[in-house]
Amino acid sequence: MGPxxxxxxxxxxxxxxxxxxxxxxxxxxxxxxAWMDREALAETAKLGRAVYFSRSRGKLWFKGEESGxxxxxHEIRMDCDNDVLLLQVTQxxxxxxxxxxxxxxxxxxxxxxxxxxxxxEPVLKDPRAIYSATPR
Numbered sequence: 001m002g003p004x005x006x007x008x009x010x011x012x013x014x015x016x017x018x019x020x021x022x023x024x025x026x027x028x029x030x031x032x033x034a035w036m037d038r039e040a041l042a043e044t045a046k047l048g049r050a051v052y053f054s055r056s057r058g059k060l061w062f063k064g065e066e067s068g069x070x071x072x073x074h075e076i077r078m079d080c081d082n083d084v085l086l087l088q089v090t091q092x093x094x095x096x097x098x099x100x101x102x103x104x105x106x107x108x109x110x111x112x113x114x115x116x117x118x119x120x121e122p123v124l125k126d127p128r129a130i131y132s133a134t135p136r
Contacts, residue, residue, distance in 0.1 A: 007038055007041060007042060009078070009082055010038075010041065010078065010082055010083075010085070011081065011082045011083040012037075012038065013083075016037050016038065017035045017036065017037055017053060017055075018035065018036055018037075018041070018083060018084065018085055019033065019034075019035060019083075019084050019085070020033070020034050020035060020036050020052065020084075020085045020086075020087060021033055021084070021085070021086050021087070022034070022050060022071060022087045022089050022099065023086060023087065023088055023089065024089060024090070024091060024097065024099075025074050025075075025088045025089060025090055026090075029105065029106055030106060030108055031071075031089070031091060031097070031099035031100075031105070031106050031107065032099045032100065032106065032107040032108075033107065034052040034053075034061075034063075035052060035053050035055060036051070036052055036053050036085065037053040037060075039053075039060060040052055040053045040060055040061075041076075041085070043060065043062075044073055044076065044087070045076060048072060048073050049062070049063070049064075049070055049071060049072055049073055050062075050063040050064075050070075050071035050073055050087060050089060051063065064092070064093060066131055067093065067098070067101070067130045067131060068093040068094075068130075069091060069092065069093035069094060069097070069098050069099065069130075070092045070093055071087070071089040071090070071091055071092070071099070072089060072090040072092060073087050073088070073089050074088045074089065074090065075087070075088035076088075091105075094124065094125060096124065098124050098125060098130070101127060101130075101131075102123060102127055103123040103124055103125045103126055103127045103130060104121045104122070104123055104124060105121055105124060106121060109121035
């Protein structure tokens with residue numbers, strides 16, 4: 001058995017991707033949802049920081065490469081069907097951690113209430129200030 005056989009146990013979709021949920025280690029907040037391909041998962045395991053696959057850009061996306069909001073990965077878990085991954089992370093680069101490109105703590109800030117979506121989380125930092133910095 002080669003060292004990369006653990007990657008074969010993941011049920012990759014038709015595009016070679018697997019859905020990934022990032023959960024904050026301390027608070028247990030669900031921060032974001034993204035995708036990984038085989039290379040992204042291998043890099044995440046090797047580096048101990050979240051590396052996703054950007055479907056819109058068609059390439060690896062090192063979380064925090066532009067924003068500085070890196071995710072340190074403490075644990076990688078796989079669900080019972082082997083087709084969803086859960087990362088236990090510490091969101092760095094800002095206190096409290098910012099995972100969302102809108103400058104919010106979590107990407108899941110819209111809540112369905114009384115027939116409409118309500119924004120439930122404040123913007124912690126203006127996205128224009130986050131992304132105006134030179135890419136890291």
